[in-house]
Amino acid sequence: MxxxxxxxxxxxxxxxxxxxxxxxxxxxxxxxxxxxxxxxxxxxxxxxxxxxxxxxxxxxxxxxxxxxxxxxxxxxxxxxxxxxxxxxxxxxxxxxxxxxxxxxxxxxxxxxxxxxxxxxxxxxxxxxxxxxxxxxxxxxxxxxxxxxxxxxxxxxxxxxxxxxxxxxxxxxxxxxxxxxxxINHQPIGYNLLPQKFTMPELQKLYEAILNKQLDRRNFQRKILVYGILKKLKEVKQGVAHKAPFLYSFDVKKYNQALKNGYTGGW
Amino acid sequence: MxxxxxxxxxxxxxxxxxxxxxxxxxxxxxxxxxxxxxxxxxxxxxxxxxxxxxxxxxxxxxxxxxxxxxxxxxxxxxxxxxxxxxxxxxxxxxxxxxxxxxxxxxxxxxxxxxxxxxxxxxxxxxxxxxxxxxxxxxxxxxxxxxxxxxxxxxxxxxxxxxxxxxxxxxxxxxxxxxxxxxINHQPIGYNLLPQKFTMPELQKLYEAILNKQLDRRNFQRKILVYGILKKLKEVKQGVAHKAPFLYSFDVKKYNQALKNGYTGGW
DNA sequence: TATCATTGTGTCAATGTGACGCAATGATAA
DNA sequence: TTATCATTGCGTCACATTGACACAATGATA
Missing domain, CATH: 3.90.79.10 (Nucleoside Triphosphate Pyrophosphohydrolase)
Incomplete structure (x- = not known):
């Protein structure tokens, strides 16, 4: 050795x-x-x-x-x-x-x-x-x-x-x-999360990047209207408390949003 | 020569x-x-x-x-x-x-x-x-x-x-x-316009940069809430039609906005 | 079986946005 | 001198977005 x-x-x-x-x-x-x-x-x-x-x-x-x-x-x-x-x-x-x-x-x-x-x-x-x-x-x-x-x-x-x-x-x-x-203008997460993830996980990611707490319910509403998520029929396995649904990114729409960016502003 | x-x-x-x-x-x-x-x-x-x-x-x-x-x-x-x-x-x-x-x-x-x-x-x-x-x-x-x-x-x-x-x-x-x-996140114009300028002039600047028409009344409302403009008591001299008011930038607030950016997003 | 942290869904008021109306102004044309 | 008219100043209205919060459903743990 x-x-x-x-x-x-x-x-x-x-x-x-x-x-x-x-x-x-x-x-x-x-x-x-x-x-x-x-x-x-x-x-x-x-x-x-x-x-x-x-x-x-x-x-x-x-x-x-x-x-x-x-x-x-x-x-x-x-x-x-x-x-x-x-x-x-x-x-x-x-x-x-x-x-x-x-x-x-x-x-x-x-x-x-x-x-x-x-x-x-x-x-x-x-x-x-x-x-x-x-x-x-x-x-x-x-x-x-x-x-x-x-x-x-x-x-x-x-x-x-x-x-x-x-x-x-x-x-x-x-x-x-x-x-x-x-993070304000384009989707982020596809490269940081596993294929399937839960809404709380995605939220934690945003909170970690922004270094700030977000309201759970408002976060979900806002992220969903971007239309880049697909809600799966499964729920997360092996978790304490209520099992959250799994989501995955709609790759096509995700990449489209990456390219064009979210609107906002003028 | x-x-x-x-x-x-x-x-x-x-x-x-x-x-x-x-x-x-x-x-x-x-x-x-x-x-x-x-x-x-x-x-x-x-x-x-x-x-x-x-x-x-x-x-x-x-x-x-x-x-x-x-x-x-x-x-x-x-x-x-x-x-x-x-x-x-x-x-x-x-x-x-x-x-x-x-x-x-x-x-x-x-x-x-x-x-x-x-x-x-x-x-x-x-x-x-x-x-x-x-x-x-x-x-x-x-x-x-x-x-x-x-x-x-x-x-x-x-x-x-x-x-x-x-x-x-x-x-x-x-x-x-x-x-x-x-232009969506920070004020622009101080370096492009003369000291005193009119609201239509500022709007034309935004339109030129964005290459898109903006509504005159909505533009004024939006730009004013940023709080970076000072409305002067003078009106533009020597113009056809109704003389528009002159504005100038509130340099202190302008620089503050430059530094911090407008909010928007999360 | 009861507990309880967590999730899914929804409400409400406040604020922001897009589309547009209308009177005031003042140089220009009649 | 007066009428015209492009332009400006200052609104209104419907609708969308946002932030704050309520409440029932779930399902592992006590």
């Missing part, structure tokens, strides 16, 4: 070294993507965060953009590598480009501990702007993965987030704000 | 040559900003477009980001250089990064006609992603300026836009969509 760890550690080092050395010829300079991955579990919104090797700082999963890769594709690739999911809801929400947002010492320190010396002109130490994406994923299907640069990859409650590296707290807040806006 | 043009043309060439040669050491690689500048005039929304020297293609005013410059600052600088205005409403709305969005032949061709040979490894010919900003400006105060790379800089009706270079039509459309969304 010890040997395996050592071997994998050596392999990891070679991989990292390769990226440090060859990154400049593989990746688009100056540009990265960062993903805010939202999941819903136990009536709570959660975000997937990494803890970085060597420095133990927390951060958003991110990555670089290949020379010939679209931004969206890069974000999708990061998600794929990180949580093993494809075909999820992904949305670009903002780009962050303060000149001092990168923490250059971070890479130097981390690489040093990895046993890699990094030239001060190395591409990794240049300034980066980052394009922020947020993803909505089905918590239950996610398999968080640790990679060579991180020691953990796990979910955090929105209410008890750690301090994040660089400007990642800012990025996360902006993602949440955007999500809170979106 | 002939000599002056020749001189300025030579100076321009030297400037451009300097940027081509030194750009890589001055600018952040791979990143540009593009600005969609909206103005309101003659009851119509207009956009400021450039016509490029040598190729005669139309495009959005844009620029590169200095090595140590924030993205927002770069956009502000472009506006400042282009229309001589500071202190305007500027908002980042999306970032565009398809790998094939840049037209490499464009630069080669343009530079060739300028008499500048450009190496195929030159930074200008690399792939760029661009951060889109839209600006709302007071049409009457704008002084469009032609620079060394363009032959014209002028306003176009939204309804009769020319075909733009690269993906600029797409960028412009996205900016307009964003603006149409924003």
């Amino acid at each position: 010890r040997i395996l760890i050592l071997l994998s550690s050596m392999a990891a080092k070679r991989n990292i070294e390769s990226i440090v050395v060859n990154g400049a010829s593989i990746f688009l300079p100056s540009v990265s993507v960062d993903c805010v991955i939202f999941g819903f579990h136990d009536n709570d919104m959660k975000v997937l965060l990494l803890q970085m090797k060597h420095t133990d700082e927390f951060g958003l999963p991110g990555g670089f953009v290949l020379k010939d890769e679209a931004l969206d594709t890069a974000a999708t690739r990061v998600l794929q590598e990180r949580i093993g999911l494809t075909d999820i809801f992904l949305q670009q929400f903002a780009t962050f480009g303060e000149p001092n947002r990168s923490d250059k010492k971070f890479h130097v320190k981390a690489m040093k501990k990895e046993g890699i010396t990094i030239d001060k002109n190395n591409w990794l130490l240049q300034r980066f702007i980052t394009v922020g994406y947020y993803a909505l994923v089905d918590f239950s299907k996610v398999i968080p993965r640790v990679d060579e640069l991180s020691v953990s990859c796990s979910w955090f409650h929105l209410q008890s987030l750690p301090t994040l590296m660089m400007d990642h707290n800012h990025i996360l807040n902006k993602a949440l704000e955007t999500l809170q806006q979106q | 002939r000599i002056l043009i020749l001189l300025s043309s030579m100076a321009a060439k030297r400037n451009i040559e300097s940027i081509v040669v030194n750009g890589a050491s001055i600018f952040l690689p791979s990143v540009s900003v593009d600005c969609v500048i909206f103005g309101f005039h003659d009851n119509d929304m207009k956009v400021l477009l450039l016509q490029m020297k040598h190729t005669d293609e139309f495009g959005l005013p844009g620029g590169f980001v200095l090595k140590d410059e924030a993205l927002d600052t770069a956009a502000t600088r472009v506006l400042q250089e282009r229309i001589g205005l500071t202190d305007i409403f500027l908002q980042q709305f999306a970032t565009f990064g398809e790998p094939n969005r840049s037209d490499k032949k464009f630069h080669v061709k343009a530079m060739k006609k300028e008499g500048i040979t450009i190496d195929k490894n030159n930074w200008l010919l690399q792939r760029f992603i661009t951060v889109g900003y839209y600006a709302l400006v007071d049409f009457s105060k704008v002084i469009p300026r032609v620079d060394e790379l363009s032959v014209s800089c002028s306003w176009f009706h939204l309804q009769s836009l020319p075909t733009l270079m690269m993906d600029h039509n797409h960028i412009l459309n996205k900016a307009l969509e964003t603006l149409q969304q924003q």
Whole structure:
């Protein structure tokens, strides 16, 4: 076992070294993507965060953009590598480009501990702007993965987030704000809930995103008039108290609403 | 006169040559900003477009980001250089990064006609992603300026836009969509109208942005409850028919609404 | 079998919205 | 000078939406 760890550690080092050395010829300079991955579990919104090797700082999963890769594709690739999911809801929400947002010492320190010396002109130490994406994923299907640069990859409650590296707290807040806006204009839930769900579950999701209590009866009325739900003939099994009906999304109408948005306003 | 043009043309060439040669050491690689500048005039929304020297293609005013410059600052600088205005409403709305969005032949061709040979490894010919900003400006105060790379800089009706270079039509459309969304949630007009304006003028602005007719009486009722307007005691001078009252924005409440947004939704 | 948290359904008043009426105004035409 | 008429200011009305709350039905647990 010890040997395996050592071997994998050596392999990891070679991989990292390769990226440090060859990154400049593989990746688009100056540009990265960062993903805010939202999941819903136990009536709570959660975000997937990494803890970085060597420095133990927390951060958003991110990555670089290949020379010939679209931004969206890069974000999708990061998600794929990180949580093993494809075909999820992904949305670009903002780009962050303060000149001092990168923490250059971070890479130097981390690489040093990895046993890699990094030239001060190395591409990794240049300034980066980052394009922020947020993803909505089905918590239950996610398999968080640790990679060579991180020691953990796990979910955090929105209410008890750690301090994040660089400007990642800012990025996360902006993602949440955007999500809170979106929920007013387009349906949300298809990517966060299981296929079949109850009205109280859907309501809890909305409450978690908006961080605010909603009236049970008014919520049901309002969500139903959007016409994106199908009421099933089954009720939830194995619950205490009265069993609530199950619903599922009417995918066709859901996607239509995603595209056109709810009205409201002018 | 002939000599002056020749001189300025030579100076321009030297400037451009300097940027081509030194750009890589001055600018952040791979990143540009593009600005969609909206103005309101003659009851119509207009956009400021450039016509490029040598190729005669139309495009959005844009620029590169200095090595140590924030993205927002770069956009502000472009506006400042282009229309001589500071202190305007500027908002980042999306970032565009398809790998094939840049037209490499464009630069080669343009530079060739300028008499500048450009190496195929030159930074200008690399792939760029661009951060889109839209600006709302007071049409009457704008002084469009032609620079060394363009032959014209002028306003176009939204309804009769020319075909733009690269993906600029797409960028412009996205900016307009964003603006149409924003108008539902935050006040708009302070940066597009003169200090004093009439209710019909404000309505025409909304109609131009939304590209849709609004009922005069309902519009007034709705806009007034937002509480961002101050009704003045004067009426518009020198108009045919009944003189409408003048209004101005209540700057304090306007900014408050800008920050908090109108409610609506959950 | 009684209890009780939870669900399904509905009511009601207050507010917001869309469609439209009508008199006042004041430049222009007769 | 007076009549005309496009435009403005200020409403009304029916209808939809919203927030707050009532009450009976359900069905696991005590």
